Amino acid sequence: MYVTARENKKNEGKVVLKMSSDENNTNVEKTEEAPPVPEFENPLANLILKKFPSATIAFANPDRTRVNVSKEEIIQTASFIRDELHFDHAESVSGVDYPDEKQIEVVYHLGSYDDPSLSKQIMILATRVPREDNPHPGNDTTKLSSLYEIFPSVAFHERECFEMLGVYFEGNPDNRRLLLPEDWADIPPLRKDFDIKGR
Amino acid sequence: MVDALFLGFAVLTIVSAIAALEMRSLIYGSIALMGTLGGIAGFFILLDSPFVALFQIAVYVGSIAVLILFTVMLVKRELIFKMKEDRKRRYAGIGLMLIMMVALGSLLFSSGLPSITTDEPPVDYKEIGKDFLTYYWPALIVMGLVLAGSITGAIALARRVDGVEDEQRTD
Amino acid sequence: MGTATGIIKALNSGIKHIATKRFTFRYPEQKLKFVGDGYQFDPTSGVGIAGYKxxxxxxxxxxxxxxxxxxxxxxxxxxxxxxxxxxxWKHNKKAIMPQIDYGKCVFCGLCVDACPFYALYMTNDYELSSFTKEGLIYTPAQLQVKPQVQQDVEIQIDEKGANHG
Amino acid sequence: MVGETVAGYSNVLFMFGFAVVALAPALIISRMIAPRTKSNPVKFLPMECGQVPSGEGRTHFMMQYYAYILMFVIFDVMAIFLYAWGSTLLDLPKTATLPIIGFLGIMFAAMAYALYQTKRKNIW
Amino acid sequence: MSVIAPKFRLGYLIKGVIDNIFWIILLVTLIGIPIVQIVLIYIDFPIIDGEIWNPFRVLDALTHPERALPLVVSFMQSDLFKVVAFPGFGFAALIAAATIFIERKMLAKLQLRVGPFYCGKVEGILQLMADGLKLISKEIIIPAKADKPIFWAAPVLFAATAGAFVALIPVAPGWVVADIDLGLLAVFAVIGFFPIITILSAWSSNSKFPFIGGIRALHQMVSFEIPLILSVLGIVMLTGTLNLAEIVQSQANFPWIIFMPVGAVVFFITILAELERIPFDLPEAESEIVAGWLTEFSGMMYGLVQLGTYLKLYAFAGLFVVLFLGGWNGPDIVPPFPAEIVTDGITILPGALTVEIPGLPLLAHEMINGTIWFMLKTIGVILVILLPRGVFPRIRIDMLLHIGWYKLIALSFVNIFIALALVYGGVIGPGGIL
Amino acid sequence: MSAKLPPGLQLEKVDDRIMTLNVGPQHPGSGHMRIIIKVDGDYIVHTDPDPGYVHRGEEKMAEYRNYITNIPHLERPVIHDSCNILYPYCLGIEELLGLEVPERAKYLRVIAAELNRCVYIQYWLAIYGIFLGHSTMFMWPTGDRELLIDLLEKMTGARVTHAYFVPGGIRNDVPPNFEDVCLRQVNYFEKRIKEYADVFYDNPILISRTRDTGVLSREDAIKLGTTGSVLRASGVDFDIRKKEPYDVYDELDFQSPTLKEGDSYARSKIPWLDMFESCRIIRDALKKMPKSGSVRVKLKPKPKGGDTEIYRRVESGRGALGMYIVSKGKPQPYRLKISVPSFRNLIAMPHLLTGEKLGNMPAVYWSLNYWPVEADR
Amino acid sequence: MSNELIDFLIVSIALLAIGIYGVSVKRNFIRMLFAIEIIINAANLNLVAFARFIPNSEGQTLALFSIAVAAAEVAVGLALIIVAYRMYKNIDVADFRSLKG
Known part of the structure; x- marks a missing residue:
């Protein structure tokens, strides 16, 4: 996902071209040209870039903004997003495993109820934590500070992320098992090296 | 039939009174106490005073026994089965009981009471109501005061003093 | 008074519905009527034809x-x-045909969508229960049989309520 | 003679006894003809929604409404006292109503106090 | 396949049956017949119409209807018949069974369903029998660590207490099992037993949900007993009697519900609560505490508790009819018997074979009329008791206690003061209409 | 909140009055989940929801199946709302592949989604009724639901698990004279749900039972990130159909009902009001729908997405349902996260239940519009 | 047999003796309460028996009062038990050293 947006578009364009030649109509790609990097058509992205120069904006659609931050900066960025940009709740917290890069990405989808102008907006806040091949959930370096103090709505999502990917959230009051059975003794199941039997 | 009932009630009453005190489990003790109370109610019916008998059942069995049972169920399970008494005291108690029975029994039999029988018709239960409201009305008022005082006192006693948990609940 | 009127309204509504037509229908004797002969798919246009799966x-x-x-x-x-x-068959040199295990089938109909030769459709027959697991496996010969279904009950709506007539 | 009025009351007992005699066989027959398998000890665990029970069933458990039971003991007595009055009301002089009004007044005051106390949560 | 035991063989069955028959015959001849003979020596045969009725005479009388009738009549007036059959247990159990069926059908109609349908061809009339058979053939599971004596006894005691309650309800003039002066007070005494049985059975099962349910049942029954007692006081004040039959007689002209609608409403609501019916079925609130104090009951134990509940329902409905709706009073439906039948008897098949049976009719026509009226009114009340189950949700325990202790007690005192005003206003009582 | 109380059994050391109750998973008032509650007499002092009884790893499964074959199993978490859970998936895949859905298919999708929303709400309402001990309210919605299931079955060929939406449209056109039947049955359905007011929503016992219980204030609702009916009952007017209209919702005439109280009663009333709006939408859509036309864009058998990510959300029967699809240029999604409304509303459960009476437990719990299977995925 | 006053009195004496035994021997608060109830019942039985044989209604009236007072006493006594249990986690009289509040 950290491929830059331009490359992104290239790849996608190729695929689409192939498909449309196969099926000869209707499958038209939405041709939105990738915006120039520092100036986004989305003002939120510019605000964040101004405040946190180290953050990168992966893409910014009219109603989706994706910010990649380092894991040390996530608390500050989240409080900035809450206090200054008025995003007040988290819709989901998902972890994505990248075994090749030895990293796990944690993606917060933040939305706003209070501000009507932001109701279409989803702020996607992503960060990466190191990943270990032999995970001991909670006891290894796969740790991230929790956003529980900033967005209380992440409590159960983070709990799920912990048991599904082994990312320990420091500061979350409840890092117990949630969905998996009590006697689950395997690696966190959403990691890519956990294979479903028979597949 | 009346004689048979009398015998039955007598056995029920006394046996269950002993059982109420001697059963290991307090719950069974309470049930035995209910037997005693019911037996007494049976005696009241044999004595042609059904109002008192039904009052006894309704109040004693219907509410006091319920309250006792309920309270017994509140205490810890070990305590229900705990019998803590020393043997000396127990023998002394049995001796006291026997002495008392013998003494009072001999006293009774030596008096003129054994010869008393009656053939008169029983008193109507409505007389009780009349007694209540005519001659004994101050007693009724005192009764009301006693009941009122007891409920006030009981509720004031049973209030929990420690208010710490209440704060937790309010959130 | 609001409480009393509310209670009376509720009781009244309850009593009124005692006289309303029953909505239940007696399943084994009556069976619900479906649209068409079952779900079919037209690979040329890429769109299915509505029907029961x-x-x-x-x-x-x-x-x-x-x-x-x-x-x-x-x-x-x-x-x-x-x-x-x-x-x-001339067009089926390998002589293989689908055999469906209805213990596993979820009746999504994507196999019908996948068939480009109009060979696999779905029918209105849904009474497939069997006493054994083997009985749920339908061989190509069994799948060939056109089911006999007697389905004639439809939802009727009139003044006194809806029922299955 | 003592025991003239027993007949009616004994019929209630007879009815009770007959019901016991008539219904206990249902349990006994059921116990006899119904299957009894003791192979699975989990079957005999108390209901705990599919979990193995934790803690005791007969715990020291208290609803917050103990005061109502205390009140019942007292006001049951009051209610039946009123029957002694009510059943003889037609035979009594009118002045006899005054003590019962006084009695009721005292009991109402007690009830009001008790109900006021029961509103509070911390009654055992 | 699993119906018959795996080791079933017909030969064993036949052998077992023959063995049983052999032992029964042996025991009957060796023990039964001597006992019968001893009993026959010591028992006093009843004397009816100046004749001593020994068993041989009974057998003899069966061939002569005119001689059998007095026997039947005297049997029907005995306590045994009353307890076992007519106003007593059999009658009540029949009504209880009918109530269950009516409830299921009515609820089904209200909910646009069909209800029991297939068992017994006609609208599932035999459903109850099927349910009973099912219950009796189900395993009774007793939880480990349960207090077995109490746990076994509780369902029987519950049903039997309900039976004792039924004994107090007068059905027709003279037709009551226990005709006692203090019938109303006896009712209160009997219903005081239900909470005890409930809480004991709840405690004995050693399980959490029954315990909570039992405690709830206790609170509920206890809290509604006082409004129940107080709401009837008005009638007692106006009639000056506690005998239920006399209360019915006092309503020959008008039922008390006309003068005391408030009391009737309070009484009805308390009935619902005492019976643990919706909206007051908190002790069995299945979404909170599984099935309340019935959670651990299985098989026939549950069936007995249900039977007891419906016996109780009948008894309460009957009590409501007796107290507020005039009991057996009502215009004649069945005309009185012609005088000549009562005096001369009936002639069957005149001409060819003339049999004169004196002593008919067996039952006075007041009794028949009274029973019919009582039945009609009771079934009406039962229907009204059943109806709320279809239209109301369940309420909460604190709201229930609040209703019982604040509103219903206040209303029942209002009712008492209405009665007092009626007495002292001279409307009813000495010098009044009555 | 439960978070304030220490986890584990420390409460029991405080006093032996505390009783631990497992509500579920085999409990008539729990659904497929377990709530471990600790009661002190009649009050709940600690709530610990324990979902996962029916967890089956839909997200992991989706990584192994291609974009089309994901459809039948993705609707399994909420089989009563299967159109709506497929909706964001289809929207996301369409955005990923750049497909344009035909106009008629958009309308039919809206109709199917709204019918399915009603079906879900009826089922939810039935269980809410039986949770409150109202058996009629269990039977009526389950019966009236048949009207809509019948319609959906005419549309899709299946009564519950429709597998009707596919990326690029819908799988089949509706049968002839569907419009008339739909209009007739929806009108009757609307008449029927009006009658629920008498026995249920205006019932004084219900009102006294659910009013002022489990009050979720506006601030808490926003802070906890609740969604759907729970959010709208607390006074936040947030409906994805209005705020981020997908397909043709911006052309249709409807409102999203909002109440201010935030108690169990308001939360239970919002879905009921939603059903009326759904009926309006269906009628409007039937009127505005093009009478004929293509309903599906033809797809390659195994379409491949680009190297990008999509987050789409729709308003399902329970609230905002989002799908986060990460594509890595393969026919399968690299990661599929379903952000389900039930799971989001679950956070409110300990918040609301702690401190309530035990009798309020079912009323509060089910008014959260919580579908255990969906939360477990 | 039951037509004689003395029979009832014997039963009453037996109950009284049992009750006194219970009060003197038992150290369990609830058992003591049982014993007290038994004594009260013995007294009530005496009252009603004498009233029947006089015959007189006042004995019954007094018995009613007595039962009512017993109810009041039990209510207070059980409230006391609750308080004591809360303070000492026990229902043994020997353990109740100081009863305050």
Whole structure:
């Protein structure tokens, strides 16, 4: 996902071209040209870039903004997003495993109820934590500070992320098992090296 | 039939009174106490005073026994089965009981009471109501005061003093 | 007073409904009528034809044994196997045809979508229960049979309420 | 003679006894003809929604409404006292109503106090 | 396949049956017949119409209807018949069974369903029998660590207490099992037993949900007993009697519900609560505490508790009819018997074979009329008791206690003061209409 | 909140009055989940929801199946709302592949989604009724639901698990004279759900039972990130159909009902009001729908997405349902996260239940519009 | 047999003796309460028996009062038990050293 947006578009364009030649109509790609990097058509992205120069904006659609931050900066960025940009709740917290890069990405989808102008907006806040091949959930370096103090709505999502990917959230009051059975003794199941039997 | 009932009630009453005190489990003790109370109610019916008998059942069995049972169920399970008494005291108690029975029994039999029988018709239960409201009305008022005082006192006693948990609940 | 009127309104509504028509229908004697003969798919236009997704029907004279239905099912339910059939067809050299295990089938109908030769449709037959697991496996010969269904009950709506007439 | 009025009351007992005699066989027959398998000890665990029970069933458990039971003991007595009055009301002089009004007044005051106390949560 | 035991063989069955028959015959001849003979020596045969009725005479009388009738009549007036059959247990159990069926059908109609349908061809009339058979053939599971004596006894005691309650309800003039002066007070005494049985059975099962349910049942029954007692006081004040039959007689002209609608409403609501019916079925609130104090009951134990509940329902409905709706009073439906039948008897098949049976009719026509009226009114009240189950949700325990202790007690005192005003206003009582 | 109380059994050391109750998973008032509650007499002092009884790893499964074959199993978490859970998936895949859905298909999708929303709400309402001990309210919605299931079955060929939406449209056109039947049955359905007011929503016992219980204030609702009916009952007017209209919702005439109280009663009333709006939408859509036309864009058998990510959300029967699809240029999604409304509303459960009476437990719990299977995925 | 006053009195004496035994021997608060109830019942039985044989209604009236007072006493006594249990986690009289509040 950290491929830059331009490359992104290239790849996608190729695929689409192939498909449309196969099926000869209707499958038209939405041709939105990738915006120039520092100036986004989305003002939120510019605000964040101004405040946190180290953050990168992966893409910014009219109603989706994706910010990649380092894991040390996530608390500050989240409080900035809450206090200054008025995003007040988290819709989901998902972890994505990248075994090749030895990293796990944690993606917060933040939305706003209070501000009507932001109701279409989803702020996607992503960060990466190191990943270990032999995970001991909670006891290894796969740790991230929790956003529980900033967005209380992440409590159960983070709990799920912990048991599904082994990312320990420091500061979350409840890092117990949630969905998996009590006697689950395997690696966190959403990691890519956990294979479903028979597949 | 009346004689048979009398015998039955007598056995029920006394046996269950002993059982109420001697059963290991307090719950069974309470049930035995209910037997005693019911037996007494049976005696009241044999004595042609059904109002008192039904009052006894309704109040004693219907509410006091319920309250006792309920309270017994509140205490810890070990305590229900705990019998803590020393043997000396127990023998002394049995001796006291026997002495008392013998003494009072001999006293009774030596008096003129054994010869008393009656053939008169029983008193109507409505007389009780009349007694209540005519001659004994101050007693009724005192009764009301006693009941009122007891409920006030009981509720004031049973209030929990420690208010710490209440704060937790309010959130 | 609001409480009393509310209670009376509720009681009144309850009593009123005692005289309303029953909505239940007696299932084994009556059966619900469905649209058409079952779900079919037109590969040329790429759109299905509305119908009930019940048990499949297989047209032996059209099936080419191309495995497409089996491949479609592989990621969904793994219900379709392709066994050999005794008879030989010109267009079906391998002589394999789908055999469906209804213990696994989820009746999504994606196998019908996958069939490019109009060979696999679905029918209105949904009474597939069996006492054994083996009884749920329908061989190509069984799938060929057109089901006999007597379905005539429809929802009727009139003044006194809806029922199945 | 003592025991003239027993007949009616004994019929209630007879009815009770007959019901016991008539219904106990239902349990006994059921116990006899119904299957009994003791193979699975989990079957005999108390209901705990599919979990193995934790803690005791007969715990020291208290609803917050103990005061109502205390009140019942007292006001049951009051209610039946009123029957002694009510059943003889037609035979009594009118002045006899005054003490019962006084009695009721005292009991109402007690009830009001008790109900006021029961509103509070911390009654055992 | 699993119906018959795996080791079943017909030969064993036949052998077992023959063994049983052999032992029964042996025991009967060796023990039964001597006992009968001893009993026959010591028992006093009843004397009816100046004749001593020994068993041989009974057998003899069966061939002569005119001689059998007095026997039947005297049997029907005995306590045994009353307890076992007519106003007593059999009658009540029949009504209880009918109530269950009516409830299921009515609820089904209200909910646009069909209800029991297939069992017994006609609208599932035999459903109850099927349910009973099912219950009796189900395993009774007793939880480990349960207090077994109490746990076994509780369902029987519950049903039997309900039976004792039924004994107090007068059905027709003279037709009551226990005709006692203090019938109303006896009712209160009897219903005081239900909470005890409930809480004991709840405690004995050693399980959490029954315990909570039992405690709830206790609170509920206890809290509604006082409004129940107080709401009837008005009638007692106006009639000056506690005998239920006399209360019915006092309503020959008008039922008390006309003068005391408030009391009737309070009484009805308390009935619902005492019966643990919706909206007051908190002790069995299945979404909170599984099935309340019935959670651990299985098989026939549950069936007995249900039977007891419906016996109780009948008894309460009957009590409501007796107290507020005039009991057996009502215009004649069945005309009185012609005088000549009562005096001369009936002639069957005149001409060819003339049999004169004196002593008919067996039952006075007041009794028949009274029973019919009582039945009609009771079934009406039962229907009204059943109806709320279809239209109301369940309420909460604190709201229930609040209703019982604040509103219903206040209303029942209002009712008492209405009665007092009626007495002292001279409307009813000495010098009044009555 | 439960978070304030220490986890584990420390409460029991405080006093032996505390009783631990497992509500579920085999409990008539729990659904497929377990709530471990600790009661002190009649009050709940600690709530610990324990979902996962029916967890089956839909997200992991989706990584192994291609974009089309994901459809039948993705609707399994909420089989009563299967159109709506497929909706964001289809929207996301369409955005990923750049497909344009035909106009008629958009309308039919809206109709199917709204019918399915009603079906879900009826089922939810039935269980809410039986949770409150109202057996009629269990039977009526389950019966009236048949009207809509019948319609959906005419549309899709299946009664519950429709598998009707596919990326690029819908799988089949509706049968002839569907419009008339739909209009007739929806009108009757609307008449029927009006009658629920008498026995249920205006019932004084219900009102006294659910009013002022489990009050979720506006601030808490926003802070906890609740969604759907729970959010709208607390006074936040947030409906994805209005705020981020997908397909043709911006052309249709409807409102999203909002109440201010935030108690169990308001939360239970919002879905009921939603059903009326759904009926309006269906009628409007039937009127505005093009009478004929293509309903599906033809797709390659195994379409491949680009190297990008999509987050789409729709308003399902329970609230905002989002799908986060990460594509890595393969026919399968690299990661599929379903952000389900039930799971989001679950956070409110300990918040609301702690401190309530035990009798309020079912009323509060089910008014959260919580579908255990969906939360477990 | 039951037509004689003395029979009832014997039963009453037996109950009284049992009750006194219970009060003197038992150290369990609830058992003591049982014993007290038994004594009260013995007294009530005496009252009603004498009243029947006089015959007189006042004995019954007094018995009613007595039962009512017993109810009041039990209510207070059980409230006391609750308080004591809360303070000492026990229902043994020997353990109740100081009863305050």
């Amino acid at each position: 019940g048990r499949h029907i297989l047209f032996h004279d059209k099936c080419t044994g191309c495995n497409l239905c089996s491949i479609a099912c592989e990621e969904i339910a793994e219900a379709i196997a392709m066994p050999k059939v005794p008879e030989q």
